[in-house]
Amino acid sequence: MNAVSVGRNKRPMTSASPPKVFDSVLLKMRQVRAARTGAETFLLDRVVEDLGERLHAVVRDFRNAADLGSPGHGAADVLALSAKQSRHVDWPLSEGEALPFETNSLDLIVSALALQFVNDLPGVLAQIRRALQPDGYFLAASIGGDTLTELRQSFAEAEVALDGGLSPRVIPMLDLRDAGALLQRAGFALPVTDVDRVTVRYDNMFGLMHDLRRMGATNMLMDRRRTPLRRATLLHAAEIYAQRFSDADGRIRATFDIVWMAGWSPDASQPKPLKPGTAKMSLEAAVKKAGERK
DSSP: OOOOOSOTTOOOSSSSOOOOOBOHHHHHHHHHHHHHHOOOOHHHHHHHHHHHHHHHTSOOOEEEEEEESOSSSHHHHHHHHHEEEEEEEOSSOSSTTOOOOOTTOEEEEEEESOGGGOSOHHHHHHHHHHHEEEEEEEEEEEEETTTTHHHHHHHHHHHHHHTSSOOOOSOOOBOHHHHHHHHHHTTOEEEEEEEEEEEEEESSHHHHHHHHHHTTOSOOBTTOOOSOOOHHHHHHHHHHHHHHSBOTTSOEEEEEEEEEEEEEOOOTTSOOOOOTTOOSSOHHHHHHHHHHHO
């Protein structure tokens, strides 16, 4: 399995469109199949609950809101309770990645577990920023970080040993530092990022892969290997996984990192940092004064 380490906030220094990482047609087919056969929603349920708590903590009355691409109905239901008017936009979009939002038309945009499938994340974040009114709020959760690191390592070792090289199997992962940089690059004020790590245990690697299929989250990379995975490679990966990432009771661990991003559309009413040299007390004096109080 090939763990892609290129930061999601880095784009080619050309005027050409960003490379297409995901097969959006295949992604939609797998999402539909997962919904039809019974989707696995434990990650989505956790994110939706957290989304509701985070919005509840924002002391603000929202009027016009949009949910961008969140699967299921949970995020849309939360949004309906948080804003006077709300709408849902499916992802992937039918027409590339041009969002159907007018400039300064919304004061809240949320997204739950959809942005990890965006080809041009900097571009989509810039569109979200433009769609927000001054002092509008953006809140999103995306899969990233060390998600499925155990599965990635197991497949990488198995493929090197039996197939002579790696093949792309897992989507590029957004890390916390890149998330903050992307929000700043898009022009958001007061950006905040954090990671919620979820560790799930399974009887074996095949149980994990079954859940990934039920999430519609199996390999949809454009440069994925088109030949079927060899049975010997699959069994060897499962053996490596069990040897390296199992607990005392024999069950294996799977890591899922949920990267949260939040930011505001700039507005004059928002707090701003002091300019250098305008503080009334130097750091040295402040430390000295604190020491005198002890």
